[in-house]
Amino acid sequence: MNRITLIILTILLPICLRAQELQNFIGAYDNDNAQGYLQPVGDLLSSALFTGVWNTTPGDSGFHIGIGLSVSAAYVVENQRTFTGMTQFPFTPEQSAEAPTIVGATENVTVEGVNGTGYVFPGGFHLSYLPIVVPEISIGSFYGTDIHFRFLGFELGDDFGKFRQLGIGVQHKLTQYFDFWSDVYAGYYYQSLDIGDEVSGQFHQISVRAEKSADRGRYYLMAAYQPFNINFTYDEDDDEINDPVSVDLTADYPIHVELGGELKLSFFRLRAGVRATPPFGINGGINFVFDENN
Amino acid sequence: MKNIADKMKNLNILYIVFISLILSSCECHFIYSDPDLCEWQTVEYTVTDDLIFTYEINTNGNFLEAHRIDSDDVFDAFGESVSDEAEIKKIELVGASFAYSSYSDNEAEKISFQAFVAENDLELLLMNETGEFDIPDGLGESFAANALLNTVGVTKMKELVRDYAGLLNFGSFDVLALGTTLPQGKLCHVQLDIAMRFTMVYEDCRWLPLGMGDETCEG
DSSP states (O other), X not given: OOOHHHHIIIIISOOOOOGGGGTTTTTTOOHHHHHHHHHHXXXXXXXXXXXXXXXXXXXXXXXXXXXXXXXXXXXXXXXXXXEEEEOOTTSSSOOEEEEEOTTSOSSOEEEEOSTTBEEEEOOOOOOOEEEEEEEEEEEEEETTEEEXXXXXXXXXXXXXXXXXXXXXXXXXXXXXSSOXXXXXXXXXXXXXXXXXXXXXXXXXXXXXXXXXXETTEEEEEEEEEOOEEEEEEEOSSSSSSSOOEEEEEEOSOOEEEEEEEEEEETTEEEEEEEEOSSSOEEEEEEEEEEETTO | OHHHHHHHHHTHHHHHHHHHHHHHHHHTTGGGGSTTTEEEEEXXXXXXXXXXXXXXXXXXXXXXXXXXXXXXXXXXXXXXXXOTTOEEEEEEEEEEEEEEEEOTTOOOOEEEEEEEEEETTXXXXXXXXXXXXXXXXXXXXXXXOGGGBOHHHHHHHHHHHHHHHTTSOOOEEEEEEEEEEESTTSOEEEEEEEEEEEEEEEEEEEEEETTOSSSBOOO
């Protein structure tokens, strides 16, 4: 049984489907085609997880605690909708075809073989975007450094085990050591995402951010590099005859450029960010910040 | 620090609202359980599985063996995840292969066969004569058989799989293996496995976020 698509679509994307309904989406695929079929999930997750991740600037005033809610969405770009799939044994002769990815067209693609045989590349869900909602906490500043946390965990029920998202990031103010026309921060953020024993993802972001303060807020430009690795392990046949299929995804779009700003209103802050590199992303959030000035 | 603690204490209500928002969104699998954001939509699903026909051949010459498939076999492979409202759109035969494995008392050297699909009194050629194959010692390799398939039998097989998976037929059918072993008179004791991989595409009505699926449907 293939539960990976179920997990992706019920939790990560997420939508309202039940367990066995989606087991078949990539059941027709082994490792190579499954990788192409699932690849957009990794890139969209990386975009959504990291757009707007540096939500609270370390206060110049010293110690602060921030609690916030971040809502992000990563938008599917056109070339994420298809991949070049290869037919697999026992189909002959071997052929390639432009097949839908999981975010691609809903219609399957079928190629014809010899003597009435045919190979079906399953359709996708024609998704336009991938949304994520995450609570977050930030604490700082200690010598120009603040620490950010994200955590979300709950039982999925059935036999899927636990969903757990964890994030920890550190950013450090570089311009405390030199003068520059804006404040400059270096940051590293790590986020992990685990679903039962079947999905394990590690997402990294290394960033440099230039920020200017305005009357009631700030605005920034950020460049980042975002590698990730996601492993999907699933048993095609739901039996013990065949080894489980293991699919590893790495970043096709690791470059992240982001523009954003924050509006400071008393003890809370409204913010927005836009990822300007594909897959494009947007982020909005609200943070309650308690520092020694408010 | 005291200043911060005081402010946080005064904001308990906001904090509770905030946490409640998070927890409620988790409890209902996020915002998409909201009826304003989801609707019943048709979605296409694909399931692929093998039907394997196994024959124990124990003969001194010619043989005719049957492997019976009933509706449960097909339903277990393809129909389990299909709801009553689902519509099967397509059945494809991805390909076929066969393999021999010999028992220790086997004395024959070569074997050939052809396969038929038989339902009631109808018997259709499914796989042309394979030609002579060496019988392996023990477990042998698997051979692709797509080039040997007969389109008439393939069409019948696809029709049977569709009917059985969709619970339109509760009967059974046979896949027959008719063949010869060499040299004649020597004991041929082998197992023959014919594997046929099918893909079924079906459409079902599911509760999905707006913008997904092909079109709306009655849930």
